[in-house]
Amino acid sequence: xxxxxxxxxxxxxxxxxxxxxxxxxxxxxxxxxxxxxxxxxxxxxxxxxxxxxxxxxxxxxxxxxxxxxxxxxxxxxxxxxxxxxxxxxxxxxxxxxxxxxxxxxxxxxxxxxxxxxxxxxxxxxxxxxxxxxxxxxxxxxxxxxxxxxxxxxxxxxxxxxxxxxxxxxx
Numbered sequence: 001x002x003x004x005x006x007x008x009x010x011x012x013x014x015x016x017x018x019x020x021x022x023x024x025x026x027x028x029x030x031x032x033x034x035x036x037x038x039x040x041x042x043x044x045x046x047x048x049x050x051x052x053x054x055x056x057x058x059x060x061x062x063x064x065x066x067x068x069x070x071x072x073x074x075x076x077x078x079x080x081x082x083x084x085x086x087x088x089x090x091x092x093x094x095x096x097x098x099x100x101x102x103x104x105x106x107x108x109x110x111x112x113x114x115x116x117x118x119x120x121x122x123x124x125x126x127x128x129x130x131x132x133x134x135x136x137x138x139x140x141x142x143x144x145x146x147x148x149x150x151x152x153x154x155x156x157x158x159x160x161x162x163x164x165x166x167x168x169x170x
Contacts, residue, residue, distance in 0.1 A: 038166040041077055043068035045159045058104050062086045070112070070163060077114060080154075080163060084108040087124065110136055110152065112165065117143025119165060121152040132158035138167060 048066040053059070068080040084106035091102045105126050112119040121136035133155045141148040150167040 038164050041070035041072050041163045041165075043070055043080060043154070043156070043161045043163050046079070048158075058086060058089050058102060060086055060089055064106065068161075068163070070114075079113045080110060081113075082108060082110040082154075084125075108134060108136055112152070112163070114145075117141055117145040119145045119148055119152070119167070132156065132161060138165065 046067040046069050048064075051063040051065065053061045053063075063086070064082075064084040066082055068082075069076060070078040070080055085108075086104055086106050088105040089102065091100045093100045103126060105124060107124050108122060110121045112121070119138060119141045121138045123136040125134045125136065133153075135151060135153045138148050138150040138152050140146075145167065147169065148167045149169045150165065152166075153164045155162050155164070
């Protein structure tokens with residue numbers, strides 16, 4: 001039987017009053033001509049934990065659960081919550097490299113909470129990028145984002161970065 005192991009936890013104080021400081025005007029996903037307009041948010045890790053269910057190193061079944069505070073124009077705009085389950089972990093020794101490379105494929109589910117609705121995204125992604133970048137399909141939403149489809153990208157570092165959400169219909 002595996003055990004759960006805490007990896008990192010951010011300050012909970014940031015969550016206090018988050019709903020009260022969410023600002024309107026988080027951006028529209030549509031231009032006047034109906035084309036998509038990507039929404040972009042700066043992200044800072046609020047909490048992050050790896051739930052280890054097997055050996056100490058990453059293995060199938062481990063989970064990464066994390067949240068980011070999202071800002072736009074230096075004002076809190078929302079919250080991102082993401083859970084990734086490792087579905088495939090492989091290690092290989094590339095030619096000419098001293099250290100083996102571990103490739104982790106994970107099924108990730110994300111929810112972005114904004115003042116005018118939520119955006120849902122999911123997908124199978126390779127988590128080989130130590131910078132914490134990934135790309136998921138937008139699969140729906142609520143409020144202003146009901147019926148949304150498109151792409152959500154998270155770029156940048158593990159503790160900081162940028163979410164770019166490009167909604168193509170909805």
